[in-house]
Amino acid sequence: MTAAGPVRTGDPERGTLDKAADENFPVAPFFLPKAWRDDLMAVYGFARLVDDIGDGDLAPGGADARLLGVSPEQAEDRLVLLDAFEADLRRVFDAVPRHPLLRRLQPTVRRRALTPEPFLGLVAANRQDQLVKRYETYDDLLSYCELSANPVGRLVLAVTGTSTPERVRLSDSICTALQIVEHLQDVAEDLGRDRIYLPAEDMKRFHVQEADLARKITGASVRALVAYEAQRARDLLNEGAPLVGSVHGRLKLLLAGFVAGGRAAVHAIAAAEYDVLPGPPKPGKGRLLREVGVTLRGEG
Numbered sequence: 001m002t003a004a005g006p007v008r009t010g011d012p013e014r015g016t017l018d019k020a021a022d023e024n025f026p027v028a029p030f031f032l033p034k035a036w037r038d039d040l041m042a043v044y045g046f047a048r049l050v051d052d053i054g055d056g057d058l059a060p061g062g063a064d065a066r067l068l069g070v071s072p073e074q075a076e077d078r079l080v081l082l083d084a085f086e087a088d089l090r091r092v093f094d095a096v097p098r099h100p101l102l103r104r105l106q107p108t109v110r111r112r113a114l115t116p117e118p119f120l121g122l123v124a125a126n127r128q129d130q131l132v133k134r135y136e137t138y139d140d141l142l143s144y145c146e147l148s149a150n151p152v153g154r155l156v157l158a159v160t161g162t163s164t165p166e167r168v169r170l171s172d173s174i175c176t177a178l179q180i181v182e183h184l185q186d187v188a189e190d191l192g193r194d195r196i197y198l199p200a201e202d203m204k205r206f207h208v209q210e211a212d213l214a215r216k217i218t219g220a221s222v223r224a225l226v227a228y229e230a231q232r233a234r235d236l237l238n239e240g241a242p243l244v245g246s247v248h249g250r251l252k253l254l255l256a257g258f259v260a261g262g263r264a265a266v267h268a269i270a271a272a273e274y275d276v277l278p279g280p281p282k283p284g285k286g287r288l289l290r291e292v293g294v295t296l297r298g299e300g
Contacts, residue, residue, distance in 0.1 A: 029257070032250050039159045042108040045101040046089075047122055047152060053081045054126030055193065067099045078130050086123045090116070112159050118151030129195065138199045138232070142176060149179035153258075160251050167247075173240030174259060180233040181265045184226055185280030187213055198225060215277060223274035230266050230274065237262045245298055252296070260291035267291070 032040070049064070051057075056078060058064045065075035068084040075081070091097040092106045093116055108114065125148035135141045153171035157163035183190065183197035190197060191213050198208070206225040213222065237259055244255045264283035272281035 029254065032254060036160060036250075039108040039112060040156065042101075042105045043152075043155050043159065046105050046119060049099070049101050050082070050085060050122050050126050053078060053085055054129050064099070069098060079127065082123060082127050082130070086120070089119055089123065092119075108159070112161070114155065114158055118154050118158075121147045121151040133194050134196050134200060135198075136200045138202065141180075141197060141199055144197075145176040145179045146172075149175040156254075162247055162251060167243055170240045170243035170246070173236045174243060174255075174262065177233045177236035177240065178258065178262045180229060180236070181262050181269075184229055184233070184269055184276055185265065185282075187226075188277050188279070198229065202228065213277070218275040218277040222277070226269065226274040226276055230269050233262065234266050237266070241295060241298075244295055253292075256292050256295040259295045260288055263291045263295070264288045 030037075053064070056076075058081075062072060062075045065072070065081060065084075068081065068088055070077075070081055070084050085099075088097045088099050088102050092102050092109055097103050097106060125144065128144060128147065132144075135144065150172045153175040154163065154168055157167055157171060180197075187196075187198070191210075196203075196210065196213065198213075202225060203209075206228065207221050208225050212219055218226075241259050244252055244259060247255060261283075264287045265281075267287060268281040268283040269276060275281070
């Protein structure tokens with residue numbers, strides 16, 4: 001889902017928000033208006049916590065489970081935790097939530113008139129991660145990204161008051177691309193969680209077996225598969241890039257950063273000759289800044 005961060009501290013709220021600095025893309029950069037930054041951080045706190053629940057990365061000690069009303073005996077059951085988290089999320093819209101990160105989210109939801117659907121999508125994606133470990137087709141993967149990635153872009157547009165049907169469509173392309181890029185960066189890490197986000201039909205086409213993904217050396221067939229999926233991500237980024245030109249001011253820079261971050265990550269994967277198994281290839285700041293300039297000029 002989102003990039004892995006450091007081990008969470010015993011403070012459920014602070015431990016989650018501290019992960020923002022370790023994400024692939026800036027969560028709430030300094031150049032945005034403070035009201036936007038505050039609201040985006042509130043949304044981030046929700047998204048990060050639901051991912052931590054889904055990935056089993058909650059802080060030791062069970063503080064989050066207690067806050068959600070889950071008994072110590074069930075504190076390791078991710079589906080039980082996700083059900084309790086969804087119930088607390090629903091309180092954001094009509095009552096008082098229990099978890100501090102959801103209490104922090106409530107003023108944002110009211111101020112920006114946010115709806116439950118994108119939040120519920122992120123919960124559903126993490127629930128799906130507990131039940132679905134492999135994806136047969138690319139369309140199956142796109143359906144997963146509709147839950148796991150696209151709600152984030154829709155929330156950014158809603159928080160900034162710029163949502164339109166066309167912008168949502170373009171945002172979905174960008175967010176799906178970013179999710180695919182993250183999957184390519186994290187093939188080995190995901191396999192360690194018994195998850196494979198490379199479509200099975202594509203693995204078969206490139207003669208890639210699951211055992212090939214567990215090797216320390218990335219073989220030629222895996223590299224060819226990663227190159228194929230990276231091109232898909234590149235095409236989606238190009239398809240969504242007109243979103244940047246449809247807005248103005250600081251939001252334009254923020255969205256350009258998202259597109260540029262994805263493009264720079266794809267470039268880093270290609271520069272590593274699609275050798276992703278030893279660890280995620282990461283772009284340098286220079287490349288990222290060049291991609292921001294290209295995206296702002298509409299040259300991508």
